[in-house]
Amino acid sequence: MIEFASLGLSESTLKAIAETGYTTATPIQEAAIPVALAGRDVLGIAQTGTGKTAAFTLPMIDRLAAGRSKARMPRALVIAPTRELADQVSSSFERYAKYHKLSWALLIGGVSFGDQEAKLDRGVDVLIATPGRLLDHFERGKLLLTGVQMLVVDEADRMLDMGFIPDIERIFKMTPPKRQVLFFSATMPPEITRLTKQFLNDPTRIEASRPATTAETITQYITELPVSDSKAKRAALRALAERADVKNGIVFCNRKTEVDIVAKSLKSHGFDASPIHGDLDQATRTRTLESFRKGELKLLVASDVAARGLDIPAVSHVFNYDVPHHADDYVHRIGRTGRAGRTGETYMIVTPADSKSLDKVLKLIGQTPKMAPLDLDWASLVDERGRSGGRGASSRDGRRGESRAPTRGRRPARSDGDAPVQPVEDVVAAEVSEPSAPPPAPAPAPAGAQQEDRPRARSRGRTRARAEAAPPVPVEAAPVATPAATESRSDPEAMPRRASRQTERPIRGVKVRDEGDDHRNGVRGFGGDTPAFLLRPTPTRDD
Template sequence: MTEFSDLGLSPTTLQAVADTGYTTATPIQAQAIPIALAGGDILGIAQTGTGKTAAFTLPLIDRLSAGRAKARMPRALVIAPTRELADQVAASFEKYAKGTKLSWALLIGGVSFGDQEKKLDRGVDVLIATPGRLLDHFERGKLLMTGVQIMVVDEADRMLDMGFIPDIERIFKMTPPKKQTLFFSATMPPEITRLTKQFLNDPTRIEVTRPASTNENIAQFIARIPLSDSKAKRMALRELIQRSEVKNGIVFCNRKTEVDIVAKSLKVHGLDAAPIHGDLDQSQRMKTLADFRAGNLKLLVASDVAARGLDIPEVSHVFNYDVPHHADDYVHRIGRTGRAGRTGEAFMIVTPADDKGLDKVLKLIGKTPAEAVIDLDWSEAKDERRTTEKSGRGRERGGRERGGSDRSRGRSRSAEPQAATTPVEVVAATEVVETVAEAAPKPRRERSRNRPERVAAPEQVEAAERPERSERPERSERSERRPRAENQREARPQADPEGLRSSRGGVKAPRAPRDDDDRRVVGFGNDVPAFLMRAPPRVTVDADAED
């Protein structure tokens, strides 16, 4: 065991550490602090809960004790992947730097730019930020990075998961090349290795434990259930919580929507729970975390945004409502308990659909957790949400089918004789509609049934939209203007519909539409249908119309 007093820290910093109740350094702290005090670059590989925050905060305070901050030019920069982790680093800095005159600022989203800019204008020694908000201030011209002497990147592998690596590269290039870099990550995927080779200067590699290994202080259990329904999983979760001596616990879900559902379900059944995930308002997230830390909230239902970096020392239980998509996330989730030498319990609910994900977790941790038997009446575990979704889809399909039937019935109703239309005319018009509907292109199904697709002029469009929908036979007449094959013309009954003859017995000549015409829609122009050409011999028809 290494005492903090053996690491070379200043008396002021040692007193701040002693005030927190800590006297013995963790392995990552014992190895990193002396190197950081000497000004060397560090590549620290350690799982969450091993004391990484103090490993860079304490030497940072000592190295910045001499000097003075300048406006908009921070002397040290700490980059964290999430708002919660950045806020935690700020709290740690405030706790250990209380005996100094160092200033700091927290730049995270969800907070007013104005308040943050005021602090930057006064000058800060340490800037703690998430990548997005830091770049926002830089692009606004409110921040200069040329005075950065020390740069810390925390939870680098989490940065990779969240897509922040391009932002981190850009921030590195904005800072002076000659600076001290403290780089921490729980795992070292190839992209992180490339980043360290590019920007770190001969770093000391400190690896205090096997990557992605679990803490031996955590008792791990698997709770297998026979159903994959969400309701069954919620029943199992409540059973695990109620039979365990939970002082406070975190429930992890894979999806944000599931976080809200599970939190609501727990509250409905009388359990003190609240959700936290990235879509919630920042003030709400901060309040929920504050209540959980203070002991005013028993259960925190979280997405993986809270899986890493949250330093809540006395979490007694962790519940994996979902088997995580990535095996590494299992290690980080259960790492919320069993911290600082304490013991904890972690449960993972496993359904028949989780075999593949479970195999990956077991392979990573290198052991099989004990079985937690859940004996419930699963006959009541039919998932109400899935039933609702299926019935909704059924209603949707039924609605579409009924809609099609209604439209068919609409066409049948439109074919009934009306006051100004004879049965002969209706039959001809209905057959024309069906024939043209098969031959004409239909970009939009509804449009082809309700409205002509080819309109000769704007005034014809206006006239076509004026008649009431009940006058469907007139819509059939409009369809006559569309091209038809010769065999279709020959197959059509050659009846002479009434109502189209003049008072003298001849065929009425086509006329242009009038604005006040409520019965006629459009004229045929020179494209007169063939059945209108069957006229008495004494009527002369223009030769062009016979085509």
């Protein structure tokens, strides 16, 4: 490895780096920093945890050291897929730019627009944002991107998974064509390749390591279950967490609803665990992550919103409660441990329903993890209601990384967002249960309301009542309407009056047949059983 002092960085920046405790650069930093300092576009391909954030933050600081920012016109823009990753970039910029007079702003959702607009009005050198909130400010007229000199796109393949590519294309078109682009991605699917060919100008391709590889400092285990049942999976997770020497760990689930259920189950059995996923408000997510970073929280139960980019270097264990649907996600999940030369352990719970997803993971990583069997009474752990853990494993997260559709049997989130969504169908009841009160019986409807709420009836009794309430009218009492009268909708006398639900009234311009007393209560051929719709007077044409 090479030292930072030989990469061409300024003395002020090197001083800030030294105070963070780093002395040597990672391969992606060693290759990217000199190219970025020279003003060329960079296409960096490296897996998570290789130091990509410093690879673009450090040269950006030195290139922006000379110059002043203008109100609502940032000089550099960093786009990140998640709030957590954007906040991490902001913290990194704050550490490394402490000896430079540079300003920056963080634009993410879940935070007041007013505070962000105030910073934009004062002018910032660097804008760190998620795509949605950035475009919100632009559409409000609070932001201009015509002064952007450097544009950074971080975790581009994650942007693709979350459906942000159209937003990224729009942001590219809002910036000047001569800006410098630093583009980083762990993988290069065809859509990302198309994007780089369209918007990057002769970039220097830097591939620090083979995409989708796992670090050698991580020991991987597989725990196979003979049943595909949620209750059995939760019992296996608890057994693994008790058996392993867990300093702190992250439990990954495929679905947000499963995150809440697993966190609740762990808490009910005495584990220090909290959930984090996209449905929680930003204040709760930030507070939970900060507690985990400080060591105040032992287990973080997460969806894939936390799988990439989060710099939590001291994670000792990662538990895959669900086998990820996409093999690349497995690499990013277990990459939360074994960072910066540390060792880590990962466990993946596998059920018979996970065979296809497991095959994809094993094929990608090119190795077979060690087996970690559990001696549990699986027959007694099967959920009595027959819910299968494999059922949920077949549903893919939505375009923005997590499914937004409401799940059957789930209450809506509280308006304050301080508590995770709790399922109405308490799947943890078999583990820690409380009897639930039966639902209250519906109150009897008032006598008057019963008739109003009932659909229009065609019964014999209602038909006869209507017929008796509407005696026939002689033909002479119903003159035929003229065309002028029927066409003039503004004339109330020319408009047909609606028949009352209780009585049938004569309508102007309508002939009503008078067949005598034998047909007073009906139409010929029906007697008293005439359907209600035939009792409506029908307009007839004069012959």
